[in-house]
Amino acid sequence: MLELTDIDAYYGPIQALKNVSLTVNRGEIVSLLGGNACGKSTTMKTILGLVKPRRGRITFEGQRIDRRPPSVVVKAGISPVLEARRLFPYLTVLENLRMGAYTRRDKKGIEQDIERMYELFPVVRERYRQPASTLSGGEQQMVAMARALMARPKLLIMDEPSMGLSPLYVEKVFEIIETVNRKEGVAILLVEQNANMALSIATRGYVLQTGEIVLKDTAENLLSNPLMQKAYLGVA
Amino acid sequence: MPRALRSILANLPYIGLLALALALPSLLGNAYYIQVAIFIGIYIILVLSLNLLNGYIGLLSIGHAAFYGIGAYASAKLMMEAGLPFILAMPAAGLISAAFGYLIAKPTLKLSGIYLTLATLGFNMILFLVLQSWMSFTNGPLGIMGIPQPSLFGREISSRPQYYYLILALVLLTLFSMQRLLNCRFGRALLAIREDQLAAEAMGIHAARYKIQAFVLAAFYAGIAGSFYAHFVKFISPDSFYIYESFILLAMLALGGQGNLVGPMVGAAVLVLIPELFRFLQEYRMIVYGSVLIVMMLVRRQGLLGGKNYSLRLTWFDPPAEKKYYRGDKFLPEE
Numbered sequence: 001m002l003e004l005t006d007i008d009a010y011y012g013p014i015q016a017l018k019n020v021s022l023t024v025n026r027g028e029i030v031s032l033l034g035g036n037a038c039g040k041s042t043t044m045k046t047i048l049g050l051v052k053p054r055r056g057r058i059t060f061e062g063q064r065i066d067r068r069p070p071s072v073v074v075k076a077g078i079s080p081v082l083e084a085r086r087l088f089p090y091l092t093v094l095e096n097l098r099m100g101a102y103t104r105r106d107k108k109g110i111e112q113d114i115e116r117m118y119e120l121f122p123v124v125r126e127r128y129r130q131p132a133s134t135l136s137g138g139e140q141q142m143v144a145m146a147r148a149l150m151a152r153p154k155l156l157i158m159d160e161p162s163m164g165l166s167p168l169y170v171e172k173v174f175e176i177i178e179t180v181n182r183k184e185g186v187a188i189l190l191v192e193q194n195a196n197m198a199l200s201i202a203t204r205g206y207v208l209q210t211g212e213i214v215l216k217d218t219a220e221n222l223l224s225n226p227l228m229q230k231a232y233l234g235v236a
Numbered sequence: 237m238p239r240a241l242r243s244i245l246a247n248l249p250y251i252g253l254l255a256l257a258l259a260l261p262s263l264l265g266n267a268y269y270i271q272v273a274i275f276i277g278i279y280i281i282l283v284l285s286l287n288l289l290n291g292y293i294g295l296l297s298i299g300h301a302a303f304y305g306i307g308a309y310a311s312a313k314l315m316m317e318a319g320l321p322f323i324l325a326m327p328a329a330g331l332i333s334a335a336f337g338y339l340i341a342k343p344t345l346k347l348s349g350i351y352l353t354l355a356t357l358g359f360n361m362i363l364f365l366v367l368q369s370w371m372s373f374t375n376g377p378l379g380i381m382g383i384p385q386p387s388l389f390g391r392e393i394s395s396r397p398q399y400y401y402l403i404l405a406l407v408l409l410t411l412f413s414m415q416r417l418l419n420c421r422f423g424r425a426l427l428a429i430r431e432d433q434l435a436a437e438a439m440g441i442h443a444a445r446y447k448i449q450a451f452v453l454a455a456f457y458a459g460i461a462g463s464f465y466a467h468f469v470k471f472i473s474p475d476s477f478y479i480y481e482s483f484i485l486l487a488m489l490a491l492g493g494q495g496n497l498v499g500p501m502v503g504a505a506v507l508v509l510i511p512e513l514f515r516f517l518q519e520y521r522m523i524v525y526g527s528v529l530i531v532m533m534l535v536r537r538q539g540l541l542g543g544k545n546y547s548l549r550l551t552w553f554d555p556p557a558e559k560k561y562y563r564g565d566k567f568l569p570e571e
Contacts, residue, residue, distance in 0.1 A: 089431070102440055151439070
């Protein structure tokens, strides 16, 4: 469904991505792992069209999306959950959800989807009238996911959903990611530092190191890979 | 209560204000007072248009007088040399100003923050120099004199009250159109971009396109104000559209508060009135003007009416939305 082939991306003279190729198939959860400053977020920005790749191509459902503005990419069916959530702080939770449906014009469908989000994320229902900034980090993450789903995406890209959350909420968030994937049939590209958690729900995984993909395998194999265990999974 | 009566009651404050505005010339009587009211009207349109950029989409423009000037010169030239009637010259002046807005916005909106701001300042300075130096077209610093008075539907507009009603109509049109525009998808997109551009783009909002549209619209309204100014004062010179004028508009916006439609009107009215009310202080009156601004920034930085959303909703045009209840509402107190 999503295919990156031989992507090179630069920030000025500095190369951030080298020859990155990855695919996400329909209905899959794929995790993209790696430490700090290895190019995880750049990969996401490149997919969304916020960073223009210097080389390579990106296709989504057969359609080329590299060099297109983010609005076109979102309309094509890729919806991002941004790093640090980036809710509209002064808008209420409900208004944030409506903003998520900006590209849609089917009023009835939007109302139905809001109802669905309430079911999927009980927190969103409880807090729908509150300004988004008054929610805790974990609650905001739920709203951010609900907002992204309001666009009815075929693919959800999540940038570090576990960042800055309490361990309890991290588990909750990953549970919900799994549910969303199963219930809504949305493919998910999960960009994460928390390799253990990410691989526990993913079907496949890629490992980025200084802008290059050094490992790609099924989640099971990655979890048992001795190299992975040493570098990312914290197994002695 | 019957529907019609209820909607009249709901709109009562607006009806009252409109009645006051309509009766104002006879209440004021004095031609000089009416002239002050007319200038308040011109500045209301200008500050409302600047508010689209600074208040709604979060682009800091500090050269807005340029579009005011383009509108004024375009309208004067179109009537005097192309022989266009006023009713065509005014919208044409707005469109010409909007076209310039597009030409400026297209390349500069790639810039962000302070660079864009400097570009608007630069444009204002260039326009001033062009008006000043292009003797054959603009008559340079001497300006254009003897601009014809407008006539609408065969009626000459010449007396102060007639001008007053014309600007009142323009202000109402501006308010009405902006209100409609800002209450739909367009307005929501502008706010989203102002709050967080990256997040807005993640929602599929094409930020660059909306910025250009906002710029073009703001230039259009400013051009209309310029056209009115030219035909009201009947004399225009580059000095009226210098950077100084842009900063007055910014001061009005800062004083009234931005991001809603009421603040800019209050700001425009107050800062037009202060120099007039304190005329007895002669040159010292500008001290009052400056002090008001300084005190405002110290005690109420968001402006008199900033930071809030005042709805200017007329229930005839926007019937109040039906209350919708979601399942979760059962557990919440009613609004």
